[in-house]
Amino acid sequence: MGAQKRSGVRLRTLREQKSLTQKVLTKEARLSQGYIIRLETGTKANPSLYVLSRLAKAFKGPAADLLG
Numbered sequence: 001m002g003a004q005k006r007s008g009v010r011l012r013t014l015r016e017q018k019s020l021t022q023k024v025l026t027k028e029a030r031l032s033q034g035y036i037i038r039l040e041t042g043t044k045a046n047p048s049l050y051v052l053s054r055l056a057k058a059f060k061g062p063a064a065d066l067l068g
Helices: 003-017 022-029 033-043 049-059
Strands: none
Touching: 003 033, 003 049, 022 033, 022 049
């Protein structure tokens, strides 16, 4: 499995562990649902630090958790 795909699986796993739907994560992180889907499926590579910080804030944890 490639790094992109592993990152996507990690993001989805964290989201599910926090009992968040994609819709709720979208709202909390202020990102589009399409973008979240692309990250989770591994079709979007290398999110910016800005995006990682938004996701970390939505998960209420450090950005390092997203990197696996």
